[in-house]
Amino acid sequence: MLGFLRPDAWELPLFLHVLGAVVxxxxxxxxxxxxxxxxxxxxxxxxxxxxxxxKTMLIAxxxxxxxxxxxxxxxxxxxxxxxxxxxxxxxxxxxxxxxGVVVLLGLxxxxxxxxxxKNADRARPATATIATGIAGFYLVALAVAWFAMSAKPGS
Amino acid sequence: xxxxxxxxxxHVSGAFLxxxxxxxxxxxxxxxxxxxxxxxxxxxxxLTRFAGIGFGLGTTLLxxxxxxxxxxxxxxxxxxxxxxxxxxxxxxxxVIGGIGxxxxxxxxxxALRLADEGDTPSAELTGAVRDARALIYNIxxxxxxxxxLALMIFKPGAS
Numbered sequence: 001m002l003g004f005l006r007p008d009a010w011e012l013p014l015f016l017h018v019l020g021a022v023v024x025x026x027x028x029x030x031x032x033x034x035x036x037x038x039x040x041x042x043x044x045x046x047x048x049x050x051x052x053x054x055k056t057m058l059i060a061x062x063x064x065x066x067x068x069x070x071x072x073x074x075x076x077x078x079x080x081x082x083x084x085x086x087x088x089x090x091x092x093x094x095x096x097x098x099x100g101v102v103v104l105l106g107l108x109x110x111x112x113x114x115x116x117x118k119n120a121d122r123a124r125p126a127t128a129t130i131a132t133g134i135a136g137f138y139l140v141a142l143a144v145a146w147f148a149m150s151a152k153p154g155s
Numbered sequence: 156x157x158x159x160x161x162x163x164x165x166h167v168s169g170a171f172l173x174x175x176x177x178x179x180x181x182x183x184x185x186x187x188x189x190x191x192x193x194x195x196x197x198x199x200x201x202l203t204r205f206a207g208i209g210f211g212l213g214t215t216l217l218x219x220x221x222x223x224x225x226x227x228x229x230x231x232x233x234x235x236x237x238x239x240x241x242x243x244x245x246x247x248x249x250v251i252g253g254i255g256x257x258x259x260x261x262x263x264x265x266a267l268r269l270a271d272e273g274d275t276p277s278a279e280l281t282g283a284v285r286d287a288r289a290l291i292y293n294i295x296x297x298x299x300x301x302x303x304l305a306l307m308i309f310k311p312g313a314s
Contacts, residue, residue: 026178
């Protein structure tokens with residue numbers, strides 16, 4: 001039921017935008033699962049989980065974020081051409097989208113630093129804990145964005 | 156906000172949970188297929204239980220609020236071609252995904268057993284975790300899920 005009453009020309013950018021957002025949600029969810037699991041595993045298993053979390057950032061999170069963000073701009077240009085009044089819910093999308101660059105950079109940095117923690121005495125490095133928190137926070141932010149995009153409060 | 160807005164939000168939430176869970180399952184499945192040690196394969200495949208939670212919750216939200224939306228909106232009918240097609244593809248996605256998931260579960264059980272018996276790489280486990288038939292099931296299930304998303308947006312045949 002997505003895209004109720006939209007012109008045909010908006011459908012491809014909308015599909016690609018939602019596709020990117022859905023894959024981004026799943027990819028960040030994967031990082032959350034891996035990073036959180038690494039905090040509860042023995043010293044041998046934890047580094048493997050952290051390595052996979054970092055690779056997931058590079059292979060899945062960033063490409064899907066770029067797809068989501070570029071197609072967001074594409075559909076915005078069709079739905080609200082220059083000069084058209086933009087509703088408030090678009091602003092929520094910008095906060096989560098553009099603000100997401102900073103959040104994901106922080107998450108990538110923490111995930112990378114966590115992979116470099118080789119000290120077996122430190123089974124739960126702070127960077128892995130922070131990465132888990134950032135991933136959880138961004139999942140909530142994405143949920144707020146899809147609430148704004150679908151329910152369009154205030155419009 | 157109208158009833159339609161809320162129904163759409165919960166329906167979209169179902170789509171994010173269902174398809175997001177598929178991404179989680181793929182990330183963990185690919186990571187497991189690239190490992191040889193049974194304990195590592197068992198660990199990664201065991202984490203797919205979180206994807207299972209997403210599938211369950213997403214399926215419920217998608218179906219309940221999707222059908223509610225069709226009833227709430229006069230412009231669409233449950234017998235519209237694109238809605239029937241979406242329902243068929245969604246059921247196929249769940250059924251085929253269930254078959255693939257069953258094979259993955261057997262692979263995980265094998266990995267757990269081998270992990271307890273010395274945790275040395277085994278050709279049987281490597282073959283199971285990289286099984287082409289399970290891969291085909293999982294690809295087909297995922298494609299069917301994303302095809303539903305495409306139908307929801309493009310709505311072929313809708314006025």
